[in-house]
Structure formats: C-alpha cells, structure tokens
Amino acid sequence: MIEESIEQKILYLLSDIFHYGILFYAMFVMASYMILAFTSIKVAGTYKKENRFIDYRDILNSSLAPAVTLIAPAYNEGASIIENVKSLLAIYYTNFEVLIINDGSRDDTLEKLISAYELELVPFAIDYKIPTKEVRGIYKSKNPAFYNLVVVDKVNGGKADALNVGINVSSKDFIICIDVDCVLEQDAILKLMKPQLQNKKRVIATGGVIRVANSCKIQSGKLTEVSVPKNFLARIQVLEYFRAFLLGRIAWNKIDGLLLISGALGVFDKEIAIKVGGYDHNTVGEDMELVVRMRRYMCENKLPHKVEFIPDPLCWTEVPEDLNILGRQRNRWTRGTIETLITHKKMFLRKEYGIIGWLSMPYWFLFEWLAPLIEAVGIIFFIFLAVIGSINWPFALGLLLMVYCFSLCFSVLALLIEELTYHQYKNKTDVFKFIAVALIEPIIYHPFIIYSAIRGNIDFIRGKSSWGDMTRKGFKTDVK
C-alpha cells in the first residue's frame, strides 16, 4: 500500500473543504432565496387582493392629502429635461411641488428649463439645515400653470449634495427623491403615500418596484407601451429586476428587514432625514446608506418606525445597454454596499437594532458583499485543483448543473409571478424572449457581474470614490 505523503493529505483535505464548503454555501444561498421568494409571492398575492378594494381617487382630490416635494437632481440632462419635467408635473396628486436641482450642469439644462417653463429668479430664504455646496439661484415660473415647479441652480456637488439642497429647500413634510429621467406611474405618489397615512408606526421611508424602461414608448412623459428591450443587456436586466423586486425586497419588507430603497424612487420623512444629516456625499451608495442611517437613528432613540415597500410597479428607469457603463454601475453598487456595511458595522448582530442588526446586515455581508468574492475564489481554486488533478469531476459538474438549474428555475419563477400579478409584457412571445435570456444569463452575464463586483472591491480598497460616467440615451419618445 502506498502511503500518502503529508502534502497529498493536505491537498485532499483542502479539496474536500473546497468541495463541501462551496456546496454548503451554495445550498444556503439557494435556500435563503427560496424562502425570500415564497414569502414575496405570498405578500404580493395578498397585496393584489387587498389593492382591488382601494380607491385611490378618494385621496387624489383631497386637500387633506399630505403635501410632498418631488426632488429630482439634474446634471447635463439638456436632451430630455423638458419632457422629464413635464412628466413629473403631470402626476396624479393634489398637493405637491416639483423641485429640480440643476447640479452645475455644463450643458443647457438650466437655459432650456428657464425658456420652456417661463422661469424667473426669485428671492428665496433657504433654511440650511444640511450643509451643502452653494446655491446660485432659485427660479419659479411666471406662468400659474407651473405654480408648483421650483428650479434650484447650484454649484456642482454630486447627487447626494443636490438631494440635500432639495431637502433644505423643500417646504413639505415628505420628500420623494427621484432620478429626473425616471417615468413615474400616474398613481405612484398616491400609492407611496398610503403607508404614511395608514401605519400606526412612523413610516420613515417607502419604496416601490422599479421597472426597465428601455425600448418602451413614452409619450408626453407617460409610459404608453411596454416592450421587451431590444438590447440583450437591457433584457437580462429586466429579469434581474424581476428577481430582485418580486422575489426579494417584498419579503425583506414583510419581516421589516429592508435595508435599501432604490435611489430611483423613494419617499422619506423629511424631519428624520434632516435629523440624521441628509444624504452622505462621502459614499457612492447614498440611497442605501441613508436608509440604514435613518433606521439606526430610530433604533438608537427607541422610536417605533417602519420602512415600507409597495409591491407595485411605480417607476420606469433606463438601464445601461453598454457593457462599460453597466460595469461602472455594478462597480459603484458594490462600493456603495461595502461603504454602508462598514460605516454601520456597529449594528452587526446587535439586538437593539432588531432584525436589521441580527439578520439583514449579516445577510448582506455574507451573500451580497462576499458572494462574488467567494465565487471568484471558488473558480480560481477549481482551476488549480483541475490542473493538479485533484478535482472530483462528478461532484463539480453536478454542483455546476445544480446551480445552473436553480438559477434558471428562479428566473422562470420570477417571470411566472410577473405574468400572474402584473402582466405588463402583453405579447405572447415576450415570455419566450425572457426564457431565452434566462438560459444564457448564468453563462454569459453572471461572470461579468462577478467581475464588476470584484473590480468594485478592488476600487474600494484603492479608495476610489467617483460615480464614473453614466451616459444615458434617453427614452424613445413618440412625438405627434
């Protein structure tokens, strides 16, 4: 009998740790996804059932509806700013103001706004509750039709700084922070404000389902036709958004463990946002970081509160169709996640922060931050073991197949839920287009996302803090 050397024994041990470690990690991830998915499905079904009895028109025309400020930062949006603002002013709600923050645009964003909406410079006393870069001027319209439009011109300071200016200038108790080029559903504000009016606890933030607007038809600022994106990358991201919103966030909200309200659309309690100091411009994940900081503040001051999520599509946004821009976006999301988790590491596994402390933050750490790193290490180690001939091929291939099949089934489940609940893609062939994408995604798209996340980690370590250039093409607009 040939005795194994110590090196061989160590190698076999490492190989076993690798194989079973990866297996257990993968199974844990899959199990957690399934729990979140089924919880989300149940909640979405209940919401649909209950929502049929809610007549939002009761609130629509009421002067008693709470006043809100829509804050939309704009930087170099000259190509589409007029239509975007038109879309915001057309929203169904009684008592709201629209605040466009021109964040030092170098193009003709401000000039176009002044011309189109008959704006004039007005004296305006700003209450600088949150320190920001300088405000150069505030504009209001001479035309009474645009009485609720306010345009703030400021020195460039980034999205977080622009939002903070909006918070300072806002005269209402609730702020809705949006991306200026998002298209809101007509009843988005009504649905977002409902939790504020119904919950016994103070609702400090509310978000909703975000959808992909690429290739959809927009007319006069309203979404008129939903289409499957022609661009392959955008199409995959539709599926990604289905999974994230329909099978993830709804469940986190149910257990009050939601850490994130999408930066594209979110309602915030202005008083609490000010108390915590507004958006942090030292992070690229300012949307997530603000929600976590607000929750932390409420927990530390023992104030009952809730963060709500509306399981209804409320907002349509453009996603990157270019690999470089997509890579930069995912890189930034990774850095934002890391920065938020590290900034608030005090909350980890601490009972006083409730489910956020003992479940949400550890989960994000293990399965959002570490997952791409573990996957990358796994791939490298797999290659190493394969080269030295220590790989258990049936095991490895079986694991790969299991993960691939799970990914496919999960995507199909998300698609099924979308069809049964919202059914926004009406053509019969749309489902097959998404299934085709689901087949290819784990092989082509997923490795790129892992790569972008790794880059994000490296850039974080190197101290990179910029957004990168996020060029947008603008929506396909029908002009009659």
Add this chain to the structure above:
Amino acid sequence: MHIIFHEKGLLDTEVVLLIMDLKNSLKNNKQNSILLLAEIVSFGKNMDGESKVIIEELFSMLELDNFAMKILDEGSWVAKVLCIQNLSLFKVAASFDLILNFIDDENSFIRDESQLAAIKIGEENALNFVYDLKSDLSEWQQIRLIESLRKLKFPLVPDYKRWFGSQNKSVILFGFKVIVTFNHFDGLIHLKKFFNHEDEQVTIQLLQAIKSMQVPFFNTDVIALIGRSESKIKIKAIRTLAVTFNEEDFEIAQFLNSNDHDLFFEGVKFCQINLKEEVEKLINNVETEEWKLKILEHSGDRRIN
C-alpha cells in the same frame, strides 16, 4: 354570464325572463353570486344616470341585496367587503343596522368599508358611530370619510361636539378635520381644551386647524404655546400666529434675537407676512451676524409656509 340590455336602457320582457333564469342559477351558486357582485361594483361606481338605474334594477331583481346581507354573517372577508360595497352603492337602507356591526371589525378592510357605507346609507345618522369607535381611524380613513361626506347631495355636518370627549385620539383629530373642511367656525369653541393636550400630535393638528381657518380667537393660547420647550410645537405656533396675528401684545424680537436657526427663520417669515419693520432694522444693523444676514437677504420670499 352575459347580460343584454335594451338599447333605451329599460329592461324589456325578454330580458326580464333572462334575468329570472339567471336568478335561479345563482340561487345555489354562491361563488358566481360573489363574482357578479364584484363586477357590479366595478361597473356601478363609474356609472351614472340610466346606466346606473339599470344596474340597480338588475341588483334588485336578482335579489343580490338579500344575498349580500346574508353573506355579511357568514362569508370570507373579501366577500363581506364586496357585499358592503354593493349595499352602499345602491343605498340599501335595510342593511344599515347590519353594517354598523362591522364598524369596529378587526379586519381593516371590512371596518373601513362599513364606515364609508354608514355615511352613504345612513344620511342624517351618518357619523353617529364615530364617538363609540374603539379602533383607530387612520389618516387615510379620515380623509376617505371626509371626502365621502363632501360627496353627499346635501353634505351633512355631523354632530362632532361629542367626539371631543372621546378617549380615542384619532376621533378627536377627525373632529378637527371636519371643522376645517366645513368651515364650521361655531365648532372652534370646542377646541380650546386641547391647547394643553398631552399628545404632541393633537396640539400640532390643532394649530394646523386654527391656521387653516385663520381665526384669531385663540391667539393668546397660541402665544402661550410658543413658550413650550418642544421645538415642533413652537415652530407650528409661530407659523399659525403669522397668519392669525392681530396686533396682540407679542414680542417678535425674542425670535429675531435668537441664535436658534429655526426660530430666527420662522421669526423672519412672521415679519414678512405681517409687514414688520424689524427685518429692515436687522439688515441695516452692522452687528447682525452673517448667517442671519444671508436669510434676511432673501426674506422677500414669495413662498412662505
């Protein structure tokens, strides 16, 4: 189920016979009856005139009113809500007492719909139930109730005086809204006792009501509230006083001398609304701090809360 209506909106003999057949088939089919109720509510609330009359005739001929009242005793929450909505849509007076049993139901949908139904069916008895409410009236529901009151042909101002004796805070807040909505200045006298309420929310909404109605009756009490330590109440009181101010003995200088940013800001706005000279004096005073000057510079703010 396919219903055909006569083109003039009246049901002719053929159609009546069809409806009788339908009625017989529904007798033993609870599920279809509930589905029909759902469809009727969906169409009925968007209809008016002859179309609504036809729907009402159909509802009555199929004896869906009796069916709906029966379901209120034994159905699921979804069925109960549909039934209540149907009964209130067609103002079935016989169902009023039955519906009142649900105004405090533990299911919020049943509770909310039955409260709305009580307004639509109850008419002059519309809001008698409010004083006895044990459950909370959410802000959402308060708004819905008021909008329902407004939509009545002859909007009734309920007898809210009793509500201000309720232990249910949400009932008190609802009372404030009713007074403001119907501009019931007579009702303001009942608000005096709430100036020293223990709950901050009650005080703030009281101030909001006074500000909305712009009445100076309570200026002395509002000025007294400015002395409170809670900054939210202080600020709300100053804002209220800014629109109700009537040359009382009130020293605005305390805010213009303040180093509290919020109070100074509110003081400036007060002066702007009431055309006080203090702002000019401060601008011309070389000792005024820079941060105050910045605010004063733009104090011709057209957009004042």
